[in-house]
Amino acid sequence: MSAQALEAFLARLYTDADARRDFLADPRGSAARAELEPSEVDGLAAIDRDGLELAARSFEKKRAAREPRRSAWTRRLLALRRYFSSHVYMSR
């Protein structure tokens, strides 16, 4: 289960600028609050910060390139889904 929690944590880190900012301000605290294993918390505390910035930027461009294909209504639904999934995630 922890492996899935770590992937979910990383996916959020790569896609959510607010989560990324909070994490970079306090990597250990942020990872611990996600109930990750101590070794995973250690790994995240030593994160490759340049890589995180560049990867997140690259992923954002990829998502943006696909966005125009979607209707405004679909974009609203996806935004809502993102909001609720991050809300559920934060309350874990």
Place this chain on the structure above:
Amino acid sequence: MAAGVAVGAAAGAAEAGATEMRDRVGIGWRPELAAGILANVDRIDLVEVIADDWFAAGRRQLRALRTLGAQLPVVLHGVGLGLASSEPVDARRLAAMARVVEAVRPEFWSEHLAFVRAGGHEIGHLAAPPRTSATIEGAAANVDRARRIVGSAPLLENIATLIDPPGSDRDEAAFVVGIAEAADAELLLDLHNLHANATNFAFDPLAFLDALPTHRIRAVHLAGGRWVSASSGERRLLDDHLQEVPETVFTLLEELGARSPRPLTVVVERDGNYPAIATLLEELDRARRALVRGRARRVAGRARVA
């Protein structure tokens, strides 16, 4: 150039009982390149089609894809399954892949060793997962699921990453080998991804090649990339498929040709910033020449041993 690169005979078949090594070189099918590809089928051994683009296709569109297969051999490439994950791969996506595979009947299909979503978050592209035993087990289970639903296992492709994946307990070579062995799967080795990761994370790409089970490598991707900079000034090489294939990647292809015991299917990937088709065809020819050099070295080496 006739289809395929017959190398054993060209190198003099120096070893007793040498079998002909028929490598092939093709290109990624993109609508923008369609006219150029179809006008030059005598110089292109095969095309690789992005399977995900056809997941929602109707029967008529799939028939069109089959028609393409009558012109040139077609292989399929997936980009959105997210097999290298401890999360089970989505059965609906596998069913969609199965439908396209059934329609096209390619020689093989492939997918990346990446995760693309987790916990409800769609990353939007290929992300390197934590390189751990849990991910290896998850990936092997996902390949097994794919094998059952699609009817064959995908070739597994190494990915480029701008970030050293956090939470990892092994290097990339050990991770790729671990999944290939656990899943009993073949590999698609992307040489620009290897070059980019080796550049960004300071490891020897030849040591990586030597660590791989070369008998599992069936296909190869070639592409180009560009430098990107972080706010700190740190530069990394981004695999963007928008540039020409660099010489270093052709050198790696020669090295692979010198090591690989089986025929290789090589695909040049280009996703935009398209040059004239003649430029891309020249890249295919450069790949053929690199393979010929590598195969000649392999045959000569084996002759020395004998």
